[in-house]
Amino acid sequence: xxxxxFNPAAGSGLGEKTGEMIHRLxxxxxxxxxxxxxxxxxxxxxxxxxxxxxxxxxxxxVGGDGTSLEVARGLAGTDCALGIIxxxxxxxxxxxxxxxxxxxxxxxxxxxRPPRRTDAGEINGQLFLxxxxxxxxxxxxxYALKAKKYVRGLLPYLYGVxxxxxxxxxxxxxxxxxxxxxVTTDAFVVGAGNGGVIGGxxxxxxxxxxxxxxxxxxxxxxxxxxxxPARLAGLMKGKILTFPETTWFRAAEVSFSVPxxxxxxxxxxxxxxxxxxxxxxxxxxxxx
Numbered sequence: 001x002x003x004x005x006f007n008p009a010a011g012s013g014l015g016e017k018t019g020e021m022i023h024r025l026x027x028x029x030x031x032x033x034x035x036x037x038x039x040x041x042x043x044x045x046x047x048x049x050x051x052x053x054x055x056x057x058x059x060x061x062v063g064g065d066g067t068s069l070e071v072a073r074g075l076a077g078t079d080c081a082l083g084i085i086x087x088x089x090x091x092x093x094x095x096x097x098x099x100x101x102x103x104x105x106x107x108x109x110x111x112x113r114p115p116r117r118t119d120a121g122e123i124n125g126q127l128f129l130x131x132x133x134x135x136x137x138x139x140x141x142x143y144a145l146k147a148k149k150y151v152r153g154l155l156p157y158l159y160g161v162x163x164x165x166x167x168x169x170x171x172x173x174x175x176x177x178x179x180x181x182x183v184t185t186d187a188f189v190v191g192a193g194n195g196g197v198i199g200g201x202x203x204x205x206x207x208x209x210x211x212x213x214x215x216x217x218x219x220x221x222x223x224x225x226x227x228x229p230a231r232l233a234g235l236m237k238g239k240i241l242t243f244p245e246t247t248w249f250r251a252a253e254v255s256f257s258v259p260x261x262x263x264x265x266x267x268x269x270x271x272x273x274x275x276x277x278x279x280x281x282x283x284x285x286x287x288x
Contacts, residue, residue: 007063048074064088083110096195203238
């Protein structure tokens with residue numbers, strides 16, 4: 001039995017249409033399934049947990065990264081597999097897993113791929129799927145969330161990147177990894193990724209793999225203003241690891257703090273003065 005959890009509000013209403021399409025396609029294929037509609041934030045986690053308890057083989061998440069994260073939180077540690085049908089704004093974790101963007105193709109992908117053990121992350125006791133960060137990406141999200149009222153797709157994130165480019169300054173960061181001595185530095189970008197893509201296609205951790213048992217940690221130090229346009233171009237081309245200001249390493253656990261303590265967790269900005277993040281190897285079964 002396949003359960004389909006769809007978020008009607010995802011992608012400014014795209015989730016509703018995609019849910020209807022997936023229902024129709026599954027009926028045409030004769031696949032036994034059950035459609036479950038989310039009603040409020042956090043509801044997808046409850047629905048996914050119940051689906052796993054009822055013996056569902058697979059739960060398809062129809063929505064954006066937030067919906068996939070909620071479903072994953074309900075499935076973590078179970079033998080029920082997650083399938084992702086992208087219908088949100090960014091759909092970033094699906095890009096890391098190379099899931100087709102078009103919903104019908106993503107459904108075929110999910111139905112034909114066997115479940116594989118896939119890592120998740122944990123930040124201050126909460127599961128995350130894709131990436132956490134502070135500094136640059138929090139600023140980008142602040143602007144992008146405002147722009148989402150008017151435009152869709154990658155445009156809100158491009159707007160956020162451009163605004164951040166001209167207005168954001170580096171922040172004082174203190175970090176440590178795998179029990180190392182704390183390091184304090186100025187940072188423009190701070191990210192720890194299980195996946196490698198944020199903001200609808202920005203490769204913040206291009207070498208990240210969701211099954212290697214490690215977080216890819218990327219810290220970009222202070223960038224002179226005259227070099228920001230060139231760094232922006234490099235960022236959009238996935239060249240962030242080549243910047244002279246970049247420190248990149250893999251770790252099982254990383255801790256960091258910045259003034260203000262605002263952290264991006266899979267596209268949601270949370271107040272976290274102190275962050276402790278770790279990898280959860282093989283925490284999920286994912287059709288990918």
